[in-house]
Amino acid sequence: MIAKMTHVCVYVLDQNSAYDFYVNKLGFQVITDAPMGPDRWLTVAPPEQQGFEITLMPIKEGMMFSKEAAASMRELVKKGTFGFGVFGCYDIYATYEELKAKGVEFSKVPTKEFYGVEALFKDDSGNWFSLGQME
């Protein structure tokens, strides 16, 4: 029986820039930052979430990607092809104002939908996330 999800992988264009975005702008905590050759194994998590890590994975030619696949993947990420999930907050209007003040780019301002109030924002690579207010 699967009990829970512990890791999810978000492909990023630059790990240093992603660190700044997820830690300094979103306010996430660093769970592991381990050197791994020229890159690092870098995982972060929202401050109140235990046992779940977002791996910020660089897109590099190697075992995972051929040279062509890496180039295509980078283009797809830049174009905002991938949406990775929904983050929850207690007050979406305050969170929106704070993230906007920190330079986070929103493609949808907090909007009332039939399922709740939702906003959409992009990370520094182009991956997008939904932001929802927890009831």
Added chain:
Amino acid sequence: MSTNLYLYKRVVQAKLYIDLHYAERIELDNIAGEAYFSKFHFLRLFKKIYGKTPHQYLVTVRLKNASLLLKKGTTVSEACHAVGFESLSSFSSLFRKHQGMSPSAYLLFYQEKTSAIQKLPLAFIPGCFAQKHGWKE
């Protein structure tokens, strides 16, 4: 939204002010001043949004930043003063309440963890990721 967006912006600005100036001596009146409206209304809205009074939030931010400094190997007394606490004993007691261990135990824990990560990074990476990326056989 029941509260005016303008007021939200002001409270968020005050929160960001604390995030930036936590190491300084911040008077509550100055924080309310940042928000340009009455202290009472400010306190009520701040607590509604962040679940804490500005003072409680300031203490939390100081403790969080002290934790980050300790993780990097800063000494307990340096971390205490760098984030704006004046008394080492009140810092230690608040830290223990917040993190469940003393600042010195926290420092030691992360010194050992950092050293272990540097020595054997693969021990901290799920095997499937390491294998897929060719980091191990």
